[in-house]
Amino acid sequence: MKKLYIICLAILTGISFAFAKDVRLGVPPKSLDKYYPPNSEKYEYLMNMYKASISFTGLSTSLREQDWKRAEKWAESLKNAYLKIGELVPEWDKVLRKKExxxxxxxxxxxNIRQIQFFANAVGRTCSKCHERYMASTKLLYHFPDFDTVTLEDPITGTDYEVADYMAKMTTSFKLLNVYMSDGLTKKAKKAGMNFVKRLKGLTQMCSECHTNKLSEEIYFGKQFNQKVKELETAIKNLDGKKISQTFAWINMNNCSKCHNVHEVPTMIREKIKKKQK
Ligand code: HEC
Ligand code: HEC
Ligand code: HEC
Incomplete structure (x- = not known):
C-alpha cells in the first residue's frame, strides 16, 4: 500500500526515477597505484601515455610529409606504447585493439593509406573512449592530494580535527551567532561570533601542509581579508546584524567559496572515487 502511494505520488509530482540522469566516472584500477606517489615518483603510466601521444603525432606528421621510413618508426613506437598499457595495467589489457x-x-x-586510416581510427577510438571514462577520475585520485591526512588544531578546544570536522565546527559557530542573536542571548551570541573568527583565522595553519609558497595563502587570506575580519569582529562586539551579514557575505564569497572551488569540490569527487576503488 505504502509502495503504491509512493508510485502515485511520483506520477503526480512528475518525478520519474527511470529517467534519473547520472554522470559516470570510471573507477581507476588499483594496479595504477604503483605508478604514482607515494609508490613511485616516476609517473610511469602517464609517461607511457605521452609516448603514445607523441608517436601518434610522429606518425601523422611523417605520413603527411610522405616520409615512409619515419612513419614506420613512429607506427612501431605507437604500437609498443599502446600494448604497454595492458602490461602496466592488466585490467585494461582487454579494451586494447591489439590486432588493429x-x-x-x-x-x-x-x-596502404586507406588501411592506415582505418586502423589508426580504430586504435584512436579506444584512446578517447578510455579517456572519457577514466581520465578525470585518475587525475583526481592520483594528482590531487588527500585532505584526509591533514588535521587542524582547534583554537577553542585545543583538539585536533580533520578538515571536514573543523569546517563543520567553524560553520556551527557562525550559525550559533545568528541563533543566539535572534533569541536575544547577547553574551552567548558574542562568544559564538568570536569563536567563529578564531576558527576562521586558524584555517591558515594547514596551508603549508601542501603549499611551500606563502603567495597561495595570501590569495584567500590577504590584506583585504584581514580588514574584513576586523570589521566583522567590531560588528560582533556591537551585535550589529546588518554589518555582520555584510562582512560575512564578503568573506563567504572571497574566502570560503573561492577556496572551496579549488579544494573542496575536487575533494568531494575524489573521496567518492576512492571509496569505490577499495
Ligand atoms: C583551504 C581552503 C578552505 C577555506 C578558506 C574554507 N574551506 Fe571549507 N572546506 C575546505 C575543504 C578542503 C573541505 C572538504 C574537506 C573534506 O571533505 O575532507 C571543506 C568543507 C567545508 C564544509 C563541509 C564540512 C563537512 O561536514 O563535510 C563546510 C560547511 C565548510 N567547508 C565551510 C566553510 C566556511 C563557512 C568557510 C569560510 C568561513 C570555509 N569553509 C573556508 C576548504 C576550505
Ligand atoms: C585504457 C585506458 C586508456 C587508453 C586505452 C589510453 N589512455 Fe591515455 N590516459 C589514460 C588515463 C587514465 C590518463 C590520465 C593519466 C594521468 O593523468 O596520470 C591518460 C592520459 C593521457 C594523456 C595525458 C593527458 C594530460 O592532459 O595529461 C595523453 C596525451 C594520452 N593519455 C594519450 C593517449 C593516447 C594517444 C592513447 C591511444 C593510443 C591513449 N592515451 C590510450 C587512459 C588511457
Ligand atoms: C591537502 C593539500 C592542500 C592544502 C592543505 C591546501 N591546499 Fe591550496 N591547493 C592544493 C592543490 C592541489 C592546488 C591546485 C594547484 C596545485 O596542484 O598545486 C591548490 C591551489 C591553491 C590555490 C590556487 C593558486 C595556487 O597557488 O596554485 C590557492 C590560492 C590555494 N591553494 C590556497 C590555499 C590556502 C590559503 C590554504 C590554507 C587555508 C590551502 N590552499 C591549503 C592543495 C592544498
Whole structure:
C-alpha cells in the first residue's frame, strides 16, 4: 500500500526515477597505484601515455610529409606504447585493439593509406573512449592530494580535527551567532561570533601542509581579508546584524567559496572515487 502511494505520488509530482540522469566516472584500477606517489615518483603510466601521444603525432606528421621510413618508426613506437598499457595495467589489457595496432604497423609498411586510416581510427577510438571514462577520475585520485591526512588544531578546544570536522565546527559557530542573536542571548551570541573568527583565522595553519609558497595563502587570506575580519569582529562586539551579514557575505564569497572551488569540490569527487576503488 505504502509502495503504491509512493508510485502515485511520483506520477503526480512528475518525478520519474527511470529517467534519473547520472554522470559516470570510471573507477581507476588499483594496479595504477604503483605508478604514482607515494609508490613511485616516476609517473610511469602517464609517461607511457605521452609516448603514445607523441608517436601518434610522429606518425601523422611523417605520413603527411610522405616520409615512409619515419612513419614506420613512429607506427612501431605507437604500437609498443599502446600494448604497454595492458602490461602496466592488466585490467585494461582487454579494451586494447591489439590486432588493429599490429595491422596499423603492417599497413604503414605496405604504404596502404586507406588501411592506415582505418586502423589508426580504430586504435584512436579506444584512446578517447578510455579517456572519457577514466581520465578525470585518475587525475583526481592520483594528482590531487588527500585532505584526509591533514588535521587542524582547534583554537577553542585545543583538539585536533580533520578538515571536514573543523569546517563543520567553524560553520556551527557562525550559525550559533545568528541563533543566539535572534533569541536575544547577547553574551552567548558574542562568544559564538568570536569563536567563529578564531576558527576562521586558524584555517591558515594547514596551508603549508601542501603549499611551500606563502603567495597561495595570501590569495584567500590577504590584506583585504584581514580588514574584513576586523570589521566583522567590531560588528560582533556591537551585535550589529546588518554589518555582520555584510562582512560575512564578503568573506563567504572571497574566502570560503573561492577556496572551496579549488579544494573542496575536487575533494568531494575524489573521496567518492576512492571509496569505490577499495
Ligand atoms: C583551504 C581552503 C578552505 C577555506 C578558506 C574554507 N574551506 Fe571549507 N572546506 C575546505 C575543504 C578542503 C573541505 C572538504 C574537506 C573534506 O571533505 O575532507 C571543506 C568543507 C567545508 C564544509 C563541509 C564540512 C563537512 O561536514 O563535510 C563546510 C560547511 C565548510 N567547508 C565551510 C566553510 C566556511 C563557512 C568557510 C569560510 C568561513 C570555509 N569553509 C573556508 C576548504 C576550505
Ligand atoms: C585504457 C585506458 C586508456 C587508453 C586505452 C589510453 N589512455 Fe591515455 N590516459 C589514460 C588515463 C587514465 C590518463 C590520465 C593519466 C594521468 O593523468 O596520470 C591518460 C592520459 C593521457 C594523456 C595525458 C593527458 C594530460 O592532459 O595529461 C595523453 C596525451 C594520452 N593519455 C594519450 C593517449 C593516447 C594517444 C592513447 C591511444 C593510443 C591513449 N592515451 C590510450 C587512459 C588511457
Ligand atoms: C591537502 C593539500 C592542500 C592544502 C592543505 C591546501 N591546499 Fe591550496 N591547493 C592544493 C592543490 C592541489 C592546488 C591546485 C594547484 C596545485 O596542484 O598545486 C591548490 C591551489 C591553491 C590555490 C590556487 C593558486 C595556487 O597557488 O596554485 C590557492 C590560492 C590555494 N591553494 C590556497 C590555499 C590556502 C590559503 C590554504 C590554507 C587555508 C590551502 N590552499 C591549503 C592543495 C592544498
Amino acid at each position: 595496432a599490429n595491422a596499423l604497423v603492417k599497413a604503414v609498411k605496405e604504404r
